[in-house]
Amino acid sequence: MKLExxxxxxxxGSFTANDRISLTVEPGEIHALLGENGAGKSTLMNTIYxxxxxxxxxxxxxxEPVSFNGPGDAVAAGIGMVHQHFMLIPVFxxxxxxxxxxxxxxxxxxMDMKQAREKVLEISGRFGFDVDPDARIEDxxxxxxxxxxxxKALSRDAKVLILDEPTAVLTPQETDELITIMGQLRDSGxxxxxxxxxxxxxxxxxxxxxxxxxxxxxGETTPESTETELAGLMVGREVNLTTAKEPGVPGDVSxxxxxxxxxxxxDKVVVDNVDLExxxxxxxxxxxxxxxxxxxxxxxxxxxxxxxxxRILLDDQDxxxxxxxxxxxxxxxxxxxxxxxxxxxxxxxxxxxxxLDMYDTAxxxxxxxNVALRLPVMRKAAQTQAERFDVRMGSxxxxxxxxxxxxxxxxxxxxxxSRDLRLFxxxxxxxxxxxxxIEFVHRTVIEERDKGTPCVIVSTELDxxxxxxxxxxxxxxxxxxxxVPVTTSRDVLGLMMAGVPLDEAKQQAATHHTxxxxxxxxxxxxxxx
Amino acid sequence: MTDSGxxxxxxxxxxxKQEGPWAEAEGRLSRALxxxxxxxxxxxxxxxxxxxxxxxxxxxxxNEEVQGSLSYFFAQPTDFLETSFQVLREAYSSLFRxxxxxxxxxxxxxxxxxxxxxxxxxxxxxxxxxxxAIGFRSGMLNxxxxxxxxxxxxxxxxxxxxxxxxxxxxxxxxxxxxxxxxAIWGGIAGVLKARTGANxxxxxxxxxxxxxxxxxxxxxxxxxxxxxxxxPLSSSVDESAQLFSLLGSGFRIHAGFLIAILATVFVWWLxxxxxxxxxFRAIGENPEAARTAGINVTKATALVLIVAGGLAGLGxxxxxxxxxxxxxxxxxxxxxxxxITVALLGRSKPLGTFLAGLLLGGLRAGGVxxxxxxxxxxxxxxxxxAVIVLMIAAPPLVRTIFFLPRADGxxxxxxxxxxxxxxxxxxxxxxxxxxxxxxxxxxxPTTTQEADK
Numbered sequence: 017m018k019l020e021x022x023x024x025x026x027x028x029g030s031f032t033a034n035d036r037i038s039l040t041v042e043p044g045e046i047h048a049l050l051g052e053n054g055a056g057k058s059t060l061m062n063t064i065y066x067x068x069x070x071x072x073x074x075x076x077x078x079x080e081p082v083s084f085n086g087p088g089d090a091v092a093a094g095i096g097m098v099h100q101h102f103m104l105i106p107v108f109x110x111x112x113x114x115x116x117x118x119x120x121x122x123x124x125x126x127m128d129m130k131q132a133r134e135k136v137l138e139i140s141g142r143f144g145f146d147v148d149p150d151a152r153i154e155d156x157x158x159x160x161x162x163x164x165x166x167x168k169a170l171s172r173d174a175k176v177l178i179l180d181e182p183t184a185v186l187t188p189q190e191t192d193e194l195i196t197i198m199g200q201l202r203d204s205g206x207x208x209x210x211x212x213x214x215x216x217x218x219x220x221x222x223x224x225x226x227x228x229x230x231x232x233x234x235g236e237t238t239p240e241s242t243e244t245e246l247a248g249l250m251v252g253r254e255v256n257l258t259t260a261k262e263p264g265v266p267g268d269v270s271x272x273x274x275x276x277x278x279x280x281x282x283d284k285v286v287v288d289n290v291d292l293e294x295x296x297x298x299x300x301x302x303x304x305x306x307x308x309x310x311x312x313x314x315x316x317x318x319x320x321x322x323x324x325x326x327r328i329l330l331d332d333q334d335x336x337x338x339x340x341x342x343x344x345x346x347x348x349x350x351x352x353x354x355x356x357x358x359x360x361x362x363x364x365x366x367x368x369x370x371x372l373d374m375y376d377t378a379x380x381x382x383x384x385x386n387v388a389l390r391l392p393v394m395r396k397a398a399q400t401q402a403e404r405f406d407v408r409m410g411s412x413x414x415x416x417x418x419x420x421x422x423x424x425x426x427x428x429x430x431x432x433x434s435r436d437l438r439l440f441x442x443x444x445x446x447x448x449x450x451x452x453x454i455e456f457v458h459r460t461v462i463e464e465r466d467k468g469t470p471c472v473i474v475s476t477e478l479d480x481x482x483x484x485x486x487x488x489x490x491x492x493x494x495x496x497x498x499x500v501p502v503t504t505s506r507d508v509l510g511l512m513m514a515g516v517p518l519d520e521a522k523q524q525a526a527t528h529h530t531x532x533x534x535x536x537x538x539x540x541x542x543x544x545x
Numbered sequence: 546m547t548d549s550g551x552x553x554x555x556x557x558x559x560x561x562k563q564e565g566p567w568a569e570a571e572g573r574l575s576r577a578l579x580x581x582x583x584x585x586x587x588x589x590x591x592x593x594x595x596x597x598x599x600x601x602x603x604x605x606x607x608n609e610e611v612q613g614s615l616s617y618f619f620a621q622p623t624d625f626l627e628t629s630f631q632v633l634r635e636a637y638s639s640l641f642r643x644x645x646x647x648x649x650x651x652x653x654x655x656x657x658x659x660x661x662x663x664x665x666x667x668x669x670x671x672x673x674x675x676x677x678a679i680g681f682r683s684g685m686l687n688x689x690x691x692x693x694x695x696x697x698x699x700x701x702x703x704x705x706x707x708x709x710x711x712x713x714x715x716x717x718x719x720x721x722x723x724x725x726x727x728a729i730w731g732g733i734a735g736v737l738k739a740r741t742g743a744n745x746x747x748x749x750x751x752x753x754x755x756x757x758x759x760x761x762x763x764x765x766x767x768x769x770x771x772x773x774x775x776x777p778l779s780s781s782v783d784e785s786a787q788l789f790s791l792l793g794s795g796f797r798i799h800a801g802f803l804i805a806i807l808a809t810v811f812v813w814w815l816x817x818x819x820x821x822x823x824x825f826r827a828i829g830e831n832p833e834a835a836r837t838a839g840i841n842v843t844k845a846t847a848l849v850l851i852v853a854g855g856l857a858g859l860g861x862x863x864x865x866x867x868x869x870x871x872x873x874x875x876x877x878x879x880x881x882x883x884x885i886t887v888a889l890l891g892r893s894k895p896l897g898t899f900l901a902g903l904l905l906g907g908l909r910a911g912g913v914x915x916x917x918x919x920x921x922x923x924x925x926x927x928x929x930x931a932v933i934v935l936m937i938a939a940p941p942l943v944r945t946i947f948f949l950p951r952a953d954g955x956x957x958x959x960x961x962x963x964x965x966x967x968x969x970x971x972x973x974x975x976x977x978x979x980x981x982x983x984x985x986x987x988x989x990p991t992t993t994q995e996a997d998k
Contacts (some may be wrong), residue, residue, distance in 0.1 A: 318837065320836055320837060339839070339841070340836065340837070340838075340839040341839035341840070341841070342839075343839075344838075344839045345839075350837070352834075352837050357831065357833045357834065358833050358834050358837040359834060359837070360831075360834060361827055361830045361831040361834050361835070362830070362831065363830045363831075364826070364827070364830060368823070371823075372827065372834070372835075372838040373838035373839050375820055375823050376820040376823075376824075381820050386820060387819050387820055387821060388818065388819060388820070389818050389819055389820050389822075389823055391818070
């Protein structure tokens with residue numbers, strides 16, 4: 017089916033999220049929609065999927081103008097969507113998940129699970145999906161859950177499939193499988209809209225690429241464009257995709273984690289006997305697919321999660337008896353993974369957020385027992401630091417929720433780095449940021465390293481890990497699979513992220529290259545030209 | 546999309562920040578609560594207007610003259626209109642004369658007396674309202690004002706007649722006893738919530754009942770009543786423990802009003818200018834971020850309800866030591882629940898709460914005169930209060946009634962607008978947040994600036 021957008025505009029108040037966007041997706045085409053975080057990709061897709069009504073413009077399917085009053089209409093018209101965060105119910109089986117929303121029924125409204133099950137088997141067989149229709153969603157790996165979402169869309173006869181950042185949660189090998197599936201779907205005539213901000217993937221799979229920036233289409237191109245060209249289009253200026261950094265000058269080991277084990281509230285082991293050593297002036301990146309215990313490890317270091325075994329030592333001092341506040345005071349800088357829930361208080365001003373973990377110490381507090389808040393002092397410090405960290409904002413008295421994600425993150429960094437640090441820990445410090453902010457965050461972390469601070473960065477993005485790390489520790493199901501130098505290939509790292517031990521990963525990688533690492537090599541060759 | 550809440554199935558080790566649907570429901574409750582306590586001034590004022598209109602309809606409905614004129618409405622509609630106008634004017638003007646200034650009074654003293662009566666009624670409302678407001682600002686729905694007032698009043702009253710001390714000391718001690726009584730009652734809920742995660746709404750409601758029956762039991766004990774009679778009524782507070790009168794014997798206004806003013810200033814300082822209040826507000830707005838920043842959420846949670854209870858207890862103490870003098874079973878009336886209205890109406894701000902306390906006190910004082918002079922039942926005042934709360938709880942309703950634009954600047958009644966499925970069923974601000982999030986974190990405008998540098 018041919019999907020065509022003509023001048024689609026969507027506004028939220030005075031903010032135009034989509035500005036006269038036109039694009040055409042031909043039948044049997046993989047059309048990549050490339051843009052930064054905040055460029056308006058998801059808004060556009062939600063408009064196509066009927067979640068928003070466009071303020072202007074029209075959507076055409078096979079040259080017929082259509083208007084959707086909700087996702088139900090869109091699905092009926094043959095549009096399927098796989099959201100970045102899957103809309104699945106963990107305790108349902110695959111069959112139940114696929115049937116949910118259009119349950120086939122027999123007489124008297126009894127559900128016909130047999131029919132539903134056959135449908136799952138049929139689709140899964142047609143594309144070689146290898147999904148057990150009776151498995152429970154929560155027992156499936158993320159890649160398989162994604163396939164369930166795709167089956168769900170196909171079972172409703174989707175002719176246009178929208179994939180919203182589908183690779184964000186996958187290992188490189190899983191991504192490879194997804195790319196194969198996308199190829200099969202294309203060959204069977206399904207049109208695919210592939211939303212991403214990752215240049216490599218786009219070049220590996222897309223037939224055509226539309227780049228959007230600040231809500232408007234800035235160019236349409238083919239996968240033959242180089243990465244630099246695509247990045248330039250996407251960001252609107254020339255960008256360095258890799259942050260220039262000197263190799264670190266590691267000193268003594270000053271931070272170590274020994275045999276650390278952490279349980280989830282349901283008593284599942286989420287961090288399993290982890291050992292780590294970080295030297296002064298070294299960045300250790302903990303890589304891995306989201307949800308393999310990295311967040312819990314970081315939380316245990318901060319002290320908001322109690323380990324059941326093991327020790328955390330900073331300069332030979334055991335952190336166990338210290339509260340979060342004491343750890344911060346002892347020189348721990350911590351950037352939490354989820355900015356909006358853990359990093360900042362949206363309704364608080366920039367000043368208050370800046371002072372969030374220093375508010376009760378001099379010079380920000382005074383009087384008996386430091387009970388009086390000295391807001392003017394805090395305000396002035398926030399002002400100075402905001403300038404140093406180049407925070408773009410109206411005033412430090414504005415609620416921080418009025419700032420963009422990148423600028424909020426800069427406030428968090430400014431706060432954490434305004435103290436004298438002995439250890440810096442950041443979880444996903446660039447998640448959801450635009451390219452400019454990512455560069456800034458990376459530079460800041462490297463500066464902190466160069467001051468001699470040991471740094472632990474949790475990242476699910478392999479690009480970031482390779483870019484920032486001096487060493488990479490790969491984590492899978494709560495365990496450290498291996499700690500490798502930054503020169504390790506993507507293929508090996510990808511396999512390790514799926515739990516394959518280092519030696520085995522090396523062997524496997526020697527015989528099989530993923531499409532992404534091939535794209536990687538091409539990109540390097542281009543750069544060297 | 547880059548929002549990163551815990552998702553179904555990012556296994557094997559799910560982020561378990563929010564544990565199950567219960568936590569989610571709580572999150573929704575606290576969001577709804579925050580919205581409720583932070584509606585705009587305009588909505589608040591318009592809610593009062595709507596309440597007055599609804600009240601007017603009820604006053605007319607209850608009036609026999611109006612009913613009479615309605616029976617021949619089609620023959621002579623002007624009669625009905627005239628009567629209605631007369632009745633309404635009398636009712637609302639007597640409400641005003643009873644609450645603020647009586648221009649028909651025979652002496653100056655009597656003319657200004659209504660205002661002082663309003664103040665008298667408002668003292669416990671303001672003090673307890675401040676306690677509720679602190680809870681709201683800290684993300685806690687303290688329904689226990691009633692129980693805390695009872696405990697405060699009981700402790701203060703008992704100390705007031707059981708001890709004999711010099712005048713100044715006695716009243717101070719009795720007030721302190723009231724604060725401690727309320728603080729203990731609030732503290733029980735606070736410590737339970739902080740230590741075990743018990744829902745403060747349920748615990749405080751239960752504590753209200755316990756307080757009522759505790760008082761009923763006490764009023765059967767001779768050591769407590771110290772009256773020697775069988776009446777469930779305590780002895781009268783010694784003069785040395787009474788709050789002194791501000792304007793002499795012709796008026797009931799007492800030093801409690803000064804305490805209410807001081808408490809308002811104190812609560813403002815506590816919330817806006819102290820490190821303790823910083824913690825309170827932080828855990829109210831985002832407990833996760835507060836915990837990550839090293840704030841001891843457990844301690845702060847307990848402290849919030851201790852302080853809130855202390856203020857409500859002080860309200861009960863001022864009520865006994867300044868107005869009632871004797872402890873009876875119904876000492877708290879409906880003060881504890883009216884205090885919730887006061888805090889909501891005052892948008893959980895100290896000054897707003899003070900003014901809202903005066904308004905409700907005025908309605909109470911004026912209602913008495915209105916009933917006496919026009920026969921309009923004083924229950925109308927309760928209806929007014931109820932309608933105000935209803936309107937504040939549903940800002941979109943008020944906006945619709947007055948054709949105001951939506952809070953988020955989008956045009957009203959846009960039928961095609963759809964919420965994202967995740968946001969469905971939550972409140973308005975959540976949908977606003979999700980809109981921003983859907984616009985890819987809404988960061989495009991700032992990205993513009995960045996790119997232009």
